[in-house]
Amino acid sequence: MAGITTLGQFIIEKQADFSYAKGELSRLLRDIGIASKIVNREVNKAGLVDILGDAGTTNVQGEDQKKLDMYANEQFISALTSGGECCIVVTEEEDEFVPIDSPVSKNAKYIVCIDPLDGSSNIDVNVAVGTIFSIYRRKSVDGCATITDILQKGTQQVAAGYVIYGSSTMLVYTTGNGVNGFTLDPSIGEFCLSHPNMKVPEDGIIYSINEGNYVHFPEGVKKYIKYAQVEDLSTRRPYTSRYIGSMVGDIHRNLIKGGIYMYPTTASSPNGKLRLLYECNPMAFIIEQAGGVASDGLNRILDMQPKELHQRTSIFIGSPKMVKKAEEFMAEFS
Ligand code: AHM
Ligand code: MG
Numbered sequence: 001m002a003g004i005t006t007l008g009q010f011i012i013e014k015q016a017d018f019s020y021a022k023g024e025l026s027r028l029l030r031d032i033g034i035a036s037k038i039v040n041r042e043v044n045k046a047g048l049v050d051i052l053g054d055a056g057t058t059n060v061q062g063e064d065q066k067k068l069d070m071y072a073n074e075q076f077i078s079a080l081t082s083g084g085e086c087c088i089v090v091t092e093e094e095d096e097f098v099p100i101d102s103p104v105s106k107n108a109k110y111i112v113c114i115d116p117l118d119g120s121s122n123i124d125v126n127v128a129v130g131t132i133f134s135i136y137r138r139k140s141v142d143g144c145a146t147i148t149d150i151l152q153k154g155t156q157q158v159a160a161g162y163v164i165y166g167s168s169t170m171l172v173y174t175t176g177n178g179v180n181g182f183t184l185d186p187s188i189g190e191f192c193l194s195h196p197n198m199k200v201p202e203d204g205i206i207y208s209i210n211e212g213n214y215v216h217f218p219e220g221v222k223k224y225i226k227y228a229q230v231e232d233l234s235t236r237r238p239y240t241s242r243y244i245g246s247m248v249g250d251i252h253r254n255l256i257k258g259g260i261y262m263y264p265t266t267a268s269s270p271n272g273k274l275r276l277l278y279e280c281n282p283m284a285f286i287i288e289q290a291g292g293v294a295s296d297g298l299n300r301i302l303d304m305q306p307k308e309l310h311q312r313t314s315i316f317i318g319s320p321k322m323v324k325k326a327e328e329f330m331a332e333f334s
Contacts, residue, residue, distance in 0.1 A: 204258025
C-alpha cells in the first residue's frame with residue numbers, strides 16, 4: 001500500500017537498530033501487536049455487555065463472560081506462548097510470574113512484564129484504557145529463567161510500549177531509538193505509522209493528578225499544585241488540570257501536548273500506587289526516549305533496583321521542565 005507503513009513493515013525495517021536477536025524481538029513485538037487487536041475488538045464491545053451478558057454470567061450464545069482485564073491477560077499470555085520468544089510473563093493479573101512452559105519457550109531469550117488492561121475501572125463508562133508492556137532480555141543463558149532474570153533495572157529494557165484503546169486505538173513503542181506511534185485502521189485491521197519520532201514538548205501547561213487525595217500528599221506535591229494554580233503569564237500559569245484516571249490516556253495526552261502526570265505517595269499508598277515493573281518502567285522508558293523525564297520525585301525511575309514483582313513506586317513523568325520543577329519542590333519540602 002503506497003504511503004502507508006504498517007507496524008509489521010516498520011518493525012522489520014527497524015530491525016537493524018536492535019543490538020541482538022533481531023528476528024526474535026521483532027516476532028515478540030508482532031505477537032503483542034496481534035494480541036492487542038484481539039483485545040481491542042472486545043474492548044469495543046464493552047458497552048454491549050448488558051445485551052451479551054455481564055462478566056461471570058453466560059451470554060446469549062451460551063459462552064461464559066469474563067471480565068475484560070482477565071480476558072486481556074489470557075490473550076497476551078496465549079500470544080506470547082504460541083510465539084515462542086518469551087520464557088516468562090510478569091502480569092498485574094497474577095501474583096506469581098508465569099513461566100511459559102513449552103520446550104521451545106523454556107530457552108527463549110525474553111521476559112515480558114505486562115499490565116494487560118490498565119485503568120479497567122474506566123471500561124464501564126466508555127473511557128480510554130490501555131495495555132502497557134516492557135521487554136527484557138534474560139540474564140541466564142538457557143534452562144528455566146528465574147526471579148533474578150526478571151528483577152532488572154528499567155535501564156535494561158530492550159523495548160517497551162503501550163496500546164491506548166481510545167477514540168482510536170494506538171500502539172506506541174520504543175526499542176531505545178526514539179518513539180513511534182501507530183494508529184489502528186479498523187478497515188484493514190492494521191496498525192499504521194501515524195506519529196513518527198514522537199517528542200514530548202519541553203514544557204507544558206497540563207498537570208494530571210488525583211487532587212482528591214490532596215490532604216494525603218507529601219508537602220512538596222502540595223506546594224507544586226499551589227505553584228501550578230498561581231497566575232504568572234511568563235510561565236503560562238495557572239496550568240490546566242486534566243485527569244482521566246487512566247495512566248496510559250493521561251500520559252499519552254501529555255506526550256503529545258506537553259504536561260506532567262503525578263502519582264505520589266499518599267497516606268493509603270505509602271509507596272505509591274503504580275507498579276514499577278509493568279506500569280512505571282515502560283512508561284518511563286518511552287517518555288525518556290521522547291525527550292521527557294520520569295522520576296519518583298527525587299530519583300530516576302529507570303535506575304531503581306526492583307526487589308519484588310509487584311513493587312510500587314511514586315511517579316512524576318512528562319515534560320522535562322515540568323518534572324524538574326516538581327522535583328525542586330519535592331527536594332525542598334518533602
Ligand atoms: P489499575 O492498574 O488498578 O487499573 O490502576 C492503575 C490506574 C492508573 O491507570 C491510573 O492513573 C490510576 O490507577 C488512577 O488511580 P486513582 O483512581 O487512585 O486516581
Ligand atoms: Mg494497572
